[in-house]
Amino acid sequence: MGGHLNINHLLFLGHGALWTIGLSLIALVGGAAVGFVIALARISPLKSVRLLSAAYVQIVQGTPLLVILFLGYFGLAAIGLQTSPLVAAGASLTIYVAAYLGEIWRGSIQSVPKPQWEAAEGLALSRTQRMMKVILPQAVRIATPPTVGFMVQIIKNTSLASVVGFVELMRSGQIVNNSLFEPFVVYAIIAAVYFAMCYPLSLFSQKLERRMGRGSVNPALA
Amino acid sequence: DLLDAITQAKKIRISTDLAIPPSGMMDSSMKPTGSDVEVAQLLAKDWGLELEFIQTTGATRIPNVQTGKADIIISTLSVTPERAKVIDFSKRYATLQSDIGCLKSLNVKDWPDLKDKTVGVSRGTTQDTMLSNMKDKELKIARYDDDATEVTAAVSGQVDCVGTSATIINQIGVKNPARIFESKIPLASFDLAIGLKKGEPRLLDKLNAWITENVKNGKLNAIYKKFHGVELPPDMRG
Amino acid sequence: MSIELDFPAVLERWPNFVGGAILTLELAFFATVSGALLGTLAAVGRGTHSRLIARICKVYVEAIRNTPLLVQIFLVYFGLASIGLKLSAFTVAVVALTINVGAYTAEIMRAGFEAIPRGQIEAAEGLALTRFQIYWHIILLPAVEKVYPALTSQFVLLMLASSVCSQISAEELTAVANYIQSDTYRAFETYIIVAVLYILLSLVMRAGFWGLGLVLFPRRRQLGTPL
């Protein structure tokens, strides 16, 4: 207990930062795949599919990620499904990210002006062709800035995965702090590392935004 | 049962919070250390098992054994009847002396002196429960998520009194010599025990036997003294 | 099921849960009001002609948006105490949440400002309105109206994120949950109840924003346009 910050502490923090990056990647890849399905389900011609996906989004967006992670790891185990922390965290983050990305992307798809949909229809393109060749390529441009903006939030939110035993950046910071009792130093370092990971993304998203000449309205997380 | 499973795997998975010094923490080369860590290491060595720490936070120590993610908990679990409804406890392997510690300059002798002072505690600890139940004493309690935050609150001046173990009380002055804290009122002594899933009598018996033996041979006392600076109470030293 | 769920054992602490939920709502309310103000000012600041003010606002927004809320809360709580300013945990929590959500609000509001067609502003300029009058009468309300869904989500997220205030001894919903579950060791029951409460709180907030929308946007109310 006590002592001073040394290279081992920094290595430990670095190790935590790697986990943060890894978890973020898992969250984004999984969340993007499921989120895409959610986005399509939200505009499905079938009312039941729309209602189900809307309920999914509403519930997930109303529940703290911490609770989702907890129930995903221990809750599944309680009903007899043993999962590794990585699988549980991956699944929970996917569920969480999918709800948000699904909403962002639904908005982007729907913001492609209606005449574009009609023009594609008028050319006798099939539903899939319209989506793939006309709507999505345009929606992607609209969706990119808010998506990148949301990624920034995910990087910070992976810290909650400590509840299932991950020692990622924030948790490693807590552990270091709890043996050093130097909160200002430790948390300043953590803030700096998060900033170093997030700011390039923020800059990138701003650049995209500027290039497209429009503001991004992203439901960002705190 | 669980004991067989452990023996078969030749490995014991122990749920420990490594962010609650001095029981579980990291040394300067970021290796786990602390009184609970050494107890766990001793147990694994005696039983000839490989040891795996399941890193937990305070909140997930129990779900880890309930759902089979870990075999036992050694992580400053103090015994209360309420908790005993949910998991089984072994015999005590240590006790934890808790005090109300205040700024040295503060004139606190007894409970009435604490009126209109804020006492910092770690949320959900037995100290917290005890102080919260003292409704007649009109205490103001500030609950922090862990000891480190509590110590920082004391160091930075957010609180002038804390309810925690003597070891931690001393730590405050080390961090900020301008704010030396000392134990003012003894609070209670809690029994710490090993926690395990309900319904594992063979494992429980074996743990109890191991504790009895190591209390007798003084090993547990040595570990405790190393980290807490004081010996276990006389009635435990056998 | 390897564990028995015993909800009554946890539910008998309902006064604590209710107290926590109310505190969470209070935190969210005050931080929303002041964060909306701060964020709007910062958004206006980013659009001013003064390079310095625009820069300061930008640094504020970027510094906050790219670092974790927990760190911000710690810095405010312990930082203020270190310089001798001892505020209650509640006050500190509101201040930190305000600073945090203000940065996000600033970005959203900026998008709203930019979505106001240039023609609207030119029309107002043509009518000889001052800069302030233009912001006040022409830009602010329509901008809020345009980004209202994003703002609403942001403030609901703020409510969910306020759980980290448990770290600095604010007795909000998560803190209560931690307390109860370490007292009873009934983590599952506690977490499920907390999840339901958070969903309820978010519904309450959304309902509140819906009602506020009716008051703020009389045109929508009159014409029956949904938000």
Add this chain to the structure above:
Amino acid sequence: MQQTASPTPIVSLRDVQKSFGSLKVLDGVSFAVERGEVLAIIGRSGSGKSTALRCIDRFEKVDGGEIIVCGRRVDLPDIDLRALRQDVGIVFQSYNLFPHLTIEQNITLAPCSVKRMGLSEAKALARKVLAQVGLEEKVHAYPEQLSGGQQQRAAIARSLAMQPKVMLFDEVTSALDPELTGEVLKVIEQLAADGMTMVMVTHEMGFARSIADRIVFMHRGKVHETGPASILTAPTTPELVQFVGTGNLKS
């Protein structure tokens, strides 16, 4: 309401009804278009012109009546939409080119995807239709690099590439200034000369007069007057008199 009954109209509407909510937009609309005929629909704003046009290509479902296009019952629910739309080309006021594709890609998209035409064949076709509208040199440009009139001509070329049997135009020039309008109208005149069947909603009275074989004047969801282009110079109903009267202000 006069209805031109004749052998095999390529488009025919009979007593078409259409409401949006409680608003009756089409109230028994009937007219027919012969092969090779040019029909102009005129009428004041809100009289249902666009809606009538959109019903022909089934962008709106009708509530009652019968629509037959190229021998297909468009009003029935089981219509093969994609087959219908291969026969019908539609061009809107807002050109609706796909902004992320070049002009060539805009044009080849449907032939390649829908008709499974080979790419090189489609490209040759693109060049041909672009030549028809006088835009050969813009094949590789993106829509935003074109002026409004050029964009509208490219949109017409895109429709032509599907070799439709009938083309529908909805106020294709009203977003354009007089000079650009001229460009587009020339293209449509040429199409008419080539024998394309066309239905056009237009505000250009002069143009309607000079090119349309027949005029349909809509008023409050009904066909109020119909006849050869000469009805514009000698209107019989007071509504058409008033409409053409105000329209004259444009000249």
Add this chain to the structure above:
Amino acid sequence: MQQTASPTPIVSLRDVQKSFGSLKVLDGVSFAVERGEVLAIIGRSGSGKSTALRCIDRFEKVDGGEIIVCGRRVDLPDIDLRALRQDVGIVFQSYNLFPHLTIEQNITLAPCSVKRMGLSEAKALARKVLAQVGLEEKVHAYPEQLSGGQQQRAAIARSLAMQPKVMLFDEVTSALDPELTGEVLKVIEQLAADGMTMVMVTHEMGFARSIADRIVFMHRGKVHETGPASILTAPTTPELVQFVGTGNLKS
């Protein structure tokens, strides 16, 4: 370039220069408007008409030359913008009514905020100007509840409420269909009859001919021809001949 030199023009431009980046949009534009005169600016798209108009109300800063409006040097950097804009009313093609305010609130906003008029007085004024444009019954409606022509008339009323000395109109009818165009033009005709000084950019040749005291034909950033309305029927330069020629397609 002919310039009408006369006693005290209310608006005068002398050799105005304006570039956007490397694009020279106004290249020595000079003209003047007398009190009570109606001036129409015509010309093809991109010739700089809107830019010239916007320079008069200082929505664009000029690079060179002199602009005087109601005795104020608009080209100088220290101009009192708000005073200028109390004297000048400007109406755009896209009406730019404030969508969140009722028509009455749209109209009373500036008199109350800028002239510190009392609310009841402003409301009476709103009723007066709305009567001028024939929209009394719409005081409490929101802009989106009005047709295009009604919106444009409301926008004119909003400008009138500030009692400007000169009004600028930029293609105020080109988003409207013939019938709505008629409504708006009638209002402008009435204003002209009441003696309002006006500068209007317009594509309505017939209207320009009938109402304008003088025409300015712009071409490539220059005033190419100017004179009484009769120059439209007897254009002298080939550019104006061509322009009026294509414009005729609209009629």
